[in-house]
Amino acid sequence: MTAALVVGILAAAGTYLVLQRGIVRITLGFVLIGHAATTALLAAGGVARRGIPFVGGEGTPGDPLPQAFALTAIVISFGVTAFLLTLAYRARDTIGTDDVEAPDPTPRSAAPGHRDDTTSRPAPTDVEGRTP
Amino acid sequence: MSALLVAPLALPLTAAGIMLLLWRRPAAQRIVSLAGVVALVAVGIGLVVATAGGAAEATRVGDWPGGLAIPFVADGTSALLITAAAAVSLLCLVVAAARGEDRHPLFHPLVAVLLAGVLGSFVTGDLFNLFVTFEVMLIASYVLMAIRGGRREVRAGTIYVTVNLLASALLLIGIGLLYGAAGTVELAALHRVVVEVPNARIGASMVAVAVAVKASLVPLHSWLPRVYPVAGPAVTALFSALLTKAGVYVLYRLSSTVFADVTIFREVLLVAAVVTMVVGVLGAVGRGDVRGILSFHMVSQVGYLVLPIGIGTVAGFTAGLIYLLQYLAVKGALFLSAAAIETFAGTGRLARLGGMLRTRPAVAIGFLLPALSLAGIPPTSGFVGKFLLIDAAFDQQLLLAGGVAVAVSFATLLSMLKIWNGVFWGERTDEVAREPGLAGFRPAIPAGGAGDDDPPRPERFVSARTVALVTPPLLVGGLVLLLGVLAGPLIDLVQPAAETLVDPQPYLDAVREA
Numbered sequence: 001m002t003a004a005l006v007v008g009i010l011a012a013a014g015t016y017l018v019l020q021r022g023i024v025r026i027t028l029g030f031v032l033i034g035h036a037a038t039t040a041l042l043a044a045g046g047v048a049r050r051g052i053p054f055v056g057g058e059g060t061p062g063d064p065l066p067q068a069f070a071l072t073a074i075v076i077s078f079g080v081t082a083f084l085l086t087l088a089y090r091a092r093d094t095i096g097t098d099d100v101e102a103p104d105p106t107p108r109s110a111a112p113g114h115r116d117d118t119t120s121r122p123a124p125t126d127v128e129g130r131t132p
Numbered sequence: 133m134s135a136l137l138v139a140p141l142a143l144p145l146t147a148a149g150i151m152l153l154l155w156r157r158p159a160a161q162r163i164v165s166l167a168g169v170v171a172l173v174a175v176g177i178g179l180v181v182a183t184a185g186g187a188a189e190a191t192r193v194g195d196w197p198g199g200l201a202i203p204f205v206a207d208g209t210s211a212l213l214i215t216a217a218a219a220v221s222l223l224c225l226v227v228a229a230a231r232g233e234d235r236h237p238l239f240h241p242l243v244a245v246l247l248a249g250v251l252g253s254f255v256t257g258d259l260f261n262l263f264v265t266f267e268v269m270l271i272a273s274y275v276l277m278a279i280r281g282g283r284r285e286v287r288a289g290t291i292y293v294t295v296n297l298l299a300s301a302l303l304l305i306g307i308g309l310l311y312g313a314a315g316t317v318e319l320a321a322l323h324r325v326v327v328e329v330p331n332a333r334i335g336a337s338m339v340a341v342a343v344a345v346k347a348s349l350v351p352l353h354s355w356l357p358r359v360y361p362v363a364g365p366a367v368t369a370l371f372s373a374l375l376t377k378a379g380v381y382v383l384y385r386l387s388s389t390v391f392a393d394v395t396i397f398r399e400v401l402l403v404a405a406v407v408t409m410v411v412g413v414l415g416a417v418g419r420g421d422v423r424g425i426l427s428f429h430m431v432s433q434v435g436y437l438v439l440p441i442g443i444g445t446v447a448g449f450t451a452g453l454i455y456l457l458q459y460l461a462v463k464g465a466l467f468l469s470a471a472a473i474e475t476f477a478g479t480g481r482l483a484r485l486g487g488m489l490r491t492r493p494a495v496a497i498g499f500l501l502p503a504l505s506l507a508g509i510p511p512t513s514g515f516v517g518k519f520l521l522i523d524a525a526f527d528q529q530l531l532l533a534g535g536v537a538v539a540v541s542f543a544t545l546l547s548m549l550k551i552w553n554g555v556f557w558g559e560r561t562d563e564v565a566r567e568p569g570l571a572g573f574r575p576a577i578p579a580g581g582a583g584d585d586d587p588p589r590p591e592r593f594v595s596a597r598t599v600a601l602v603t604p605p606l607l608v609g610g611l612v613l614l615l616g617v618l619a620g621p622l623i624d625l626v627q628p629a630a631e632t633l634v635d636p637q638p639y640l641d642a643v644r645e646a
Contacts (some may be wrong), residue, residue, distance in 0.1 A: 018294065026290070026294055030297050033297075036300050036307070040308040040309070041305075041307075041308040043308070043312070044309060044311045046312070064200065069307070069308070072260070072264060074306055076300075077426070079271060080293070083271065083293070087293065090281055091290070094281070094286055095286065099544075100287045
C-alpha cells in the first residue's frame with residue numbers, strides 16, 4: 001500500500017512539473033517520474049515478501065531481478081537528466097531563457113540568405129566541436 | 133553462433149569506444165565507422181543464412197544459476213531487419229561524410245551507439261533489455277538531434293527528449309507491472325501472458341502504448357514531424373531508417389509473443405493503422421519544405437507497417453515484412469536525396485526551389501525512383517509490398533482498411549508530385565542555379581579571379597564529394613527496381629520469417645533450448 005501511494009504521489013508531482021514551462025522544471029519532473037518508475041519496479045518484486053540477500057543461506061533468497069531493474073533505471077535516468085541540464089544550459093546561451101516555448105524575441109528579417117527553416121549548413125565548429 | 137547473436141549489440145559499442153580514442157583524427161574515425169557498419173552487414177547476412185527457412189537461433193547471456201540470463205534471439209524477421217538497417221546506415225554515413233556533417237568528433241561514436249541500440253533491440257529476447265537498448269538508442273539520438281546547438285535544435289531537442297522520456301517512463305512502469313503479474317520479463321516466457329494471466333493486461337498495455345509512441349502511431353505521432361526536419365539532413369535520414377522501425381519491429385514481436393491470441397489488440401492496432409495512414413498523408417499537405425513533407429509521410433507509412441498486425445495472417449505479415457524491408461531503404465533514400473537537394477541549393481523550401489532536373493538530373497532520378505516506390509507504382513518493390521498487403525486485407529474481409537490503403541497511396545503519389553514539381557520542374561530559381569550550398573566544396577578562388585560579375589557558370593561543379601552525395605539514392609533506386617522484378621524470390625525469402633511471427637513455436641523452442 002505504501003509503495004503504491006509513493007508511486008502515485010511521485011508520478012503526480014512529476015507529471016505536474018513536466019507540464020510546466022522551462023527545461024529545468026521539466027528535468028525535475030522527470031527526476032520524480034524516474035523515482036516513481038524505480039519504486040514501481042521494486043514494488044513489483046514484492047516488498048512484502050523480501051527474502052535473504054544471498055543464495056545458500058537458510059530461507060528463500062530475495063528476488064534479484066527487480067533490484068537489477070531498479071539500478072539500471074536509476075543509471076539511465078541519471079544520464080538523461082545530465083543531458084537535459086546540458087540542453088537547459090544551451091538554451092540559456094542561445095535563447096536567453098530555458099523556456100523553449102517562448103516566442104522568438106529577435107525580429108526575423110526577410111533578406112534572402114538568412115537562416116530559414118530548413119537551412120542545412122552546419123554551424124561552424126572548431127576541432128573540439130564547439131561553436132564559436 | 134552466440135558471438136553472431138551478440139555482435140549486433142557488442143560490435144558497434146566496441147567501435148564507438150575505439151572511435152572515442154581517435155578523438156582528434158576524423159579520417160580514422162570515418163574509416164573505423166564505415167568498416168564497423170560493413171562488418172554489421174556481414175553479421176546480418178550471416179544471421180539471415182542461419183535463420184533461413186523459419187529457424188531461430190538463441191543464446192543466453194549471463195547464465196546465472198537459477199536460470200537468470202538475458203536471451204538473445206534471432207529469427208528470420210530480426211536477421212532481415214539487421215541486414216537492411218545496417219546497409220541503409222552505411223549509405224547515410226557516406227552522405228554524412230560527403231556533406232561534412234560528421235566533422236564533430238562525437239558524430240561517428242554516437243552513430244555507432246545508435247546502431248548498437250537499434251540492432252540490439254532487434255535481437256534481444258527480454259523486455260527489460262529491450263528498454264535498455266531503446267534507451268541506448270534514444271540517448272544517442274537526443275545528442276545527434278541537438279548536436280548543432282542552435283536555437284531550433286534546442287527547441288526541437290527539448291520536445292523530442294520530453295516525449296521520449298515520458299514514453300520510457302511508461303515502458304518502465306509497464307515492465308514493472310508485467311513482471312509483478314507474470315514473474316518474468318523474457319519475451320518467450322511471456323507468450324500468451326495476456327490471455328493466461330489477467331493481471332498482466334495493464335502492464336502489457338502500457339508497454340504497447342510506450343512502444344507505439346516510439347513507432348509514432350496516431351494519436352502519439354505529433355512529435356515526429358515537429359522534430360525530424362530540424363536535425364542535420366543525413367542525421368534525419370539515419371533516424372528515419374532506424375528509430376521508428378525499431379518501434380514497429382517491437383510491435384510485431386509483442387503481437388507475436390505477449391499479445392498472442394488477443395483479438396482486441398489486433399483490432400485496436402487495425403484502427404490505429406488506418407487512422408495513421410490518413411492523418412499522416414493529410415498533414416503533409418500543409419508543409420512547404422521537402423523534409424517536412426517526408427516526415428509526415430513517415431507517419432503515414434507507419435500505418436501501412438502496422439496494418440499486418442491488424443490483419444493477423446501469414447500473408448499479411450509477409451507483405452508487411454517485404455514492405456518494411458524495402459521501406460527502410462526507400463525512406464533513407466528519400467531523405468538522402470533531400471540532403472543532396474539541401475546541400476546543393478542551400479534550402480529545402482519548395483517556394484525557393486525549381487528546375488533542378490536540368491542542373492542535377494542524377495539527384496532527380498535518385499528522388500524519383502524511391503518516391504515511386506513510396507507511392508506504390510509498379511514495377512517498384514513498394515508496389516509489390518502494397519499490393520500483397522491490400523490483397524491480404526481484402527482476404528480477411530477488411531474492406532475499409534484495404535480501401536483506405538489504396539486511397540492513401542494516391543494521396544502519397546500526389547505529395548511526391550508536389551515535391552517533384554516544386555524542386556525539379558518549373559523555372560530554375562536562383563538557389564538552384566547558383567548552388568550556394570556548395571561553398572565549402574569548391575576550392576578557394578585564387579587571388580585575381582574573384583570579382584567576376586558574369587552569370588553562374590553553366591558547367592556544374594562535380595567532385596568526389598558531390599558524387600558520394602548523389603550516388604546512395606541512385607543505388608537504392610536501382611535496388612527498388614530490382615526487388616520489384618525479383619518479387620518471387622523475395623517472397624520466398626520472407627515468408628518463413630512471417631510464419632515464425634504468426635506461429636512463434638520455433639522462436640519459443642530456440643529460447644527454451646539455448
